[in-house]
Amino acid sequence: MPEATEELFREDAYLRETTARVVEVGDAGVVLDRTVFYPMAGGQPGDRGELRLGDGTLVPVVDTRTDEAGQIVHIVAPEAPRPVAGDEVTAAIDWARRYRLMRVHSCLHLLCRAVDEPVTGGQIGEDRGRLDFALTGEVPAKEVLTERLAGWIAQDLSISHRWVEAAELDANPELVRTMSVKPPRTGGKVRLVEIEGVDLQACGGTHVARTGEIGRVEVVKSESKGKQNRRFTVALAAD
Ligand SMILES: [Zn+2]
DSSP states (O other), X not given: OOOOOEEHHHHOTTOOEEEEEEEEEOSSEEEESEESOOOSBTTBOOOOEEEEOTTSOEEEEEEEEEOTTSOEEEXXXXXXXXXXXXXXXXXXXXXXXXXHHHHHHHHHHHHHHHHOSOEEEEEEOSSEEEEEEEOOSOOOOHHHHHHHHHHHHHXXXXXXXXXXXXXXXXXXXXXXXXXXXXXXXXTTXXXXXXETTTXXXXXXXXXXSBGGGGOSEEEEEEEEOSTTEEEEEEEEOOO
């Protein structure tokens, strides 16, 4: 069983790069001993960026995934140059893209609370994100939701995380908001993400530190997706 990649992004989502050692190079890509690259999970896309080799060669990373063994693979194009195991490299994410994903992701936590019904699925993009809710009551108007989000964003609330034993999560199933997404368990622990006074839920993704960083957003779409299933899409305002 290979040793799991050290996941630096879980403790500090603002890390843009790190030095690391190459553990393995396969057809799909490169495994490092530690990384700042977020692997696709929980509706959040995998990071893109580059690996800088000791001789200055740049290896573009087009996506990041977790393989069947639980290792984080930095996906590189077939024709791209590759490092070899043992090399020391610098792994750097496309920060502008990741920061937008962090803003959208954090906003979806607020949307989750604004609607306050069970979430059945979701998707995070660079300029917009969506959540599906099992909605039994009245459908809230887009304008009302936009206003609720704007209120919390204007308050510039802190967003923090802490690790708890998985058993604590099992005893408090309401902390798992998205029925279709199981939060990752690292060494028997799960990560809780709290937006000061608004929301608390298990989540392994990357978030901004304060709601003010999300900026201006608008709930742009409200769609019926089957019986009792309602999809809301929220978009970041153009810069
Ligand atoms: Zn999250």
